[in-house]
Amino acid sequence: MLQSASRRVCSKVFFADISLRENIFQNDICRKICTSPCRQTLMPAWVLDKYGNNNVLRFAKSTLFPIVHYPNEVIIKVHASSLNPIDISMRNGYGAATLNMRRDPLSINPAGSEFPLILGRDVSGVIMESGLDVSFFKPGDKVWAAIPPWKQGTLGEFVVASANEVSHKPKGLSHIQAAALPYVALTAWSALVNTAGLKKDNCKGKRILILGGSGGVGTFTIQLTKAWGAHVTTTCSQDAFSFVKDLGADHAVDYKTPHVEQQLKTLDLFDLILDNVGGDTEKWALSLLRPWSGATYVTLITPLMLNMDRLGVPDGMLRSGVTVGTKVLKHLRNGVHYRWGFFAPSGPSLDEIVALVDEGKIRPVVEQVFSFSEVPEAFQKLEGGHARGKIVIDGIGSGK
Numbered sequence: 394m395l396q397s398a399s400r401r402v403c404s405k406v407f408f409a410d411i412s413l414r415e416n417i418f419q420n421d422i423c424r425k426i427c428t429s430p431c432r433q434t435l436m437p438a439w440v441l442d443k444y445g446n447n448n449v450l451r452f453a454k455s456t457l458f459p460i461v462h463y464p465n466e467v468i469i470k471v472h473a474s475s476l477n478p479i480d481i482s483m484r485n486g487y488g489a490a491t492l493n494m495r496r497d498p499l500s501i502n503p504a505g506s507e508f509p510l511i512l513g514r515d516v517s518g519v520i521m522e523s524g525l526d527v528s529f530f531k532p533g534d535k536v537w538a539a540i541p542p543w544k545q546g547t548l549g550e551f552v553v554a555s556a557n558e559v560s561h562k563p564k565g566l567s568h569i570q571a572a573a574l575p576y577v578a579l580t581a582w583s584a585l586v587n588t589a590g591l592k593k594d595n596c597k598g599k600r601i602l603i604l605g606g607s608g609g610v611g612t613f614t615i616q617l618t619k620a621w622g623a624h625v626t627t628t629c630s631q632d633a634f635s636f637v638k639d640l641g642a643d644h645a646v647d648y649k650t651p652h653v654e655q656q657l658k659t660l661d662l663f664d665l666i667l668d669n670v671g672g673d674t675e676k677w678a679l680s681l682l683r684p685w686s687g688a689t690y691v692t693l694i695t696p697l698m699l700n701m702d703r704l705g706v707p708d709g710m711l712r713s714g715v716t717v718g719t720k721v722l723k724h725l726r727n728g729v730h731y732r733w734g735f736f737a738p739s740g741p742s743l744d745e746i747v748a749l750v751d752e753g754k755i756r757p758v759v760e761q762v763f764s765f766s767e768v769p770e771a772f773q774k775l776e777g778g779h780a781r782g783k784i785v786i787d788g789i790g791s792g793k
């Protein structure tokens with residue numbers, strides 16, 4: 394096994410087998426090698442050494458090159474990445490307890506800390522090296538992926554992913570365009586397909602309400618559900634009406650106007666609601682579902698991670714289980730299904746999304762592109778809210 398046979402301890406960190414490194418060098422374009430005897434390889438990345446506001450983002454010219462620890466992993470050279478609200482939350486310490494529990498011990502430094510931590514979930518790039526069990530990808534393949542938050546992220550020149558998290562990127566998209574999709578697309582896919590049971594064959598004519606249609610998840614969900622033949626209504630600010638309609642929404646309702654619930658009710662009841670907004674929407678939005686017809690409400694705003702951060706993992710899970718269980722039963726009595734939705738990494742789901750992109754049914758929505766040196770400005774922009782699609786980071790590793 395690669396993981397046990399090829400690892401050796403070198404001063405403070407684990408390094409992959411030197412022979413594997415030689416292979417990596419043969420395939421690599423240009424690597425800087427440090428002068429220490431272990432021939433540690435370095436790469437530029439934006440890292441956190443502690444949690445906090447934007448000031449904790451640090452550009453490090455020389456962070457450790459990621460290592461393939463398992464035979465099913467690949468190293469991707471990152472060409473573009475994009476930001477998601479989870480990057481802001483993680484920068485602030487969200488999920489620290491939970492995510493650290495899931496982190497591979499090999500990726501945590503010997504002091505037992507997750508730092509230096511690299512954020513960024515989306516990647517569009519090129520396979521540079523693959524583990525011994527990987528047959529589907531070879532060096533040079535253009536790929537895209539969303540890396541789960543318990544792994545090191547994509548705001549660095551290279552990232553390691555499991556092969557089953559990766560997919561060949563749509564040929565018609567540039568790296569910048571492709572980086573705008575994986576995390577939001579897989580979140581929507583997981584919520585709609587895995588959680589709500591929606592699919593191409595059962596979606597036609599369904600009435601779907603997307604609460605929060607103008608951001609990353611919303612813009613993807615509008616396009617996916619329209620591609621599958623649904624009738625789509627969304628809530629957003631009035632200045633985003635033409636934007637969401639251009640993506641396919643049949644109706645847009647301004648959530649800032651009074652009596653939003655009444656306005657939505659006049660449009661008829663819904664078969665599925667995806668809640669990207671949270672807050673007090675749950676108090677009124679479930680009454681918009683058609684009862685006793687299998688209608689489902691999926692919310693992406695859940696207290697699971699916050700509970701685990703606050704109460705510890707076992708108690709946080711217990712509290713969350715009780716909360717969701719109580720709500721499921723309460724709403725079932727009214728004839729509707731209530732669910733929590735979560736991002737789930739999946740190369741096979743991305744393959745299905747590639748087909749939709751290739752058919753021209755889904756396009757990435759890029760709001761603004763920042764260079765690699767402007768990552769703090771990109772965080773600031775995302776934190777300012779009012780997203781109209783995605784914020785993409787280009788030129789990763791080039792230092793520009």
Ligand SMILES: NC(=O)C1=CN([C@@H]2O[C@H](COP(=O)(O)OP(=O)(O)OC[C@H]3O[C@@H](n4cnc5c(N)ncnc54)[C@H](OP(=O)(O)O)[C@@H]3O)[C@@H](O)[C@H]2O)C=CC1
Pocket residue numbers: 477478479577580604605606607608609610611628629630648669670692693694695734735736778779780781782
């Ligand atoms: N559970 C999970 O695993 C995941 C959860 N999420 C969560 O889903 C949410 C959406 O993510 P994402 O699309 O990437 O976020 P974005 O920041 O891209 O978009 C948020 C959008 O919501 C709009 N908005 C804000 N308030 C409201 C409101 N009350 N009603 C309708 N629209 C509103 C904003 O526009 P404006 O302010 O102009 O109205 C903005 O366009 C986030 O809270 C995120 O944390 C995302 C991914 C995974």
